[in-house]
Amino acid sequence: MTLNGRSTAPPGGPHPLSHVSLAAQADVAFSAMGDQSPFGLRLWRLLWQRHRVLVEYSAGMLARTTDISYPDLREVLHGSTPNDEMLRRLGPALGIHAADLFVIAGLEVPIDLAPAGPTSPWDVRQIVRTALTMSAGRRVEFGELIQSLPVEPRTDPMPMFGYPDGPGGMLLRLVRNRNIRPWCARILHAVGDGPYVDDSTVAMLGSGRVVITPQYVTAFAHLCGYAPEEMVALVGVGPAITSTRAHPASAEIAALAWNARGLTSDQIEHAVEAVRR
Template identity: 35%
Template sequence: MEFPSFGVLLRRLLDHRQLDVGSLSHAAGVSEAELRDVVDGRLPGADLLRALAPALKLHPADLFVMACQKVPDELAPLDASARRYVKYLVGYALCLPSDQRFDLRWLVRELPQEPRRQPYVPRKWFDPHEAGAGALVANMLYANRNLDWSTAAEVLALCSNGRMYVSASTVVMIGGGKAELTPHRLADLSTLIDMPAGDLAAMTGIPLPDGSPPEDPAADDAAALLWDVRRLSAQQVWQVAVRAEEMRYALPDDAIARRFRWTGPFRISRHPPNDRDS
């Protein structure tokens, strides 16, 4: 399977946004000639991808995925073992009112940056040339948002309010090109990866379904929080998740507006992780 080059994906995105190469080169502060070469098929360099990200309002790491290039360590999640706490954090955050979700993100921003102890290894990396658009989206999930098989399925169900309630194996099969990335699935996945559904549809060539998913500020905030905690260690993510749990259980059950909630053992361990857990 021949997957479109980064230049093709970029051209589709620009066409969808009704932008031209000259406008993007000016906004990104890069050579228009260099950018046109990339649109015409030349492989983009790392510096160009970093420069384009803020101009496109996309994460630099996601541009590396779009270019089928390894995400540099400094742009990758800090601690692979932190993924075990993500489903708790997202589940609790979705139940909170907007001001408390803001407080959680503020807590994350205030936590100090710890040094990287080892290179980040994603749970899985899919080859878009073999699996197509499903691989592109799955790599944004597994490699850039520090998710594993089961966590990805659970967080998808939570952030879609139950619309995308699939098994962990189905998510893996989507990434491997063995299960269809349908328009409805694409729309729900776009929420989790914090990317406008129209952008993702334009790049992948998969049309959006009739009737967009309802606006869901809680899911948007949870997806942003998922991105924010990439820079944290497992112990720091555990700390944030414990705080989110305390905030959630301080609310009466009838104050929770979410129609769909994960029904598993919704309690996080009160014992912080240590180096041996990593």
């Protein structure tokens, strides 16, 4: 099928007229694309999840919104690696942190967008644990304290951590992009109703030694501040779990975690101890 002289098929070949099968057809088409960037497939599925129209339409609107050349964006949808400027422009338009888009693209997060750390012995896990039992008012105060602390510019690149660029590696890099170490089973369960497993099991998601399930994807969505359906689209493992017992303030806690990502270990300790008094 063509529209205005352009194919509306997912990269790699035509699709049936049933729009419901479009995302699945894109998955199949991309599976044969070798070493090309995974970002195009992830963006394709996200646009389909959001708009449920032919992705070429959504991409055209996105190009106009971001002042990105439509041919350049179309090349990325077909497997080209996005450049730094494109990802920075796409972030606000998509409502996704630009730093996260670099992770989703399998690329190194630029120094000016990278979090602190990994910090030790304190990291953002302690921020999340502290926020879990707070009242709404106390969480607001905690957030104000976090945002009042100065952030020191990072001077060295954020590590890639050696994860293969699969679903598990992307999820663990997303939490690391919040200065949350991957040994985070407790907060994953408490915030997003993740599986009741130990820290080492969650850490092994990155290498692929533990199978990613929809429950994991849904839990990481809540911890990272994403709609579960959109995280499913980005990761490619679903469906989203709608009966989850996620924390009722998961969105606020995810925002706290994001705002604390630039703090040092000492600053995190200071913030946690201050609200405990």
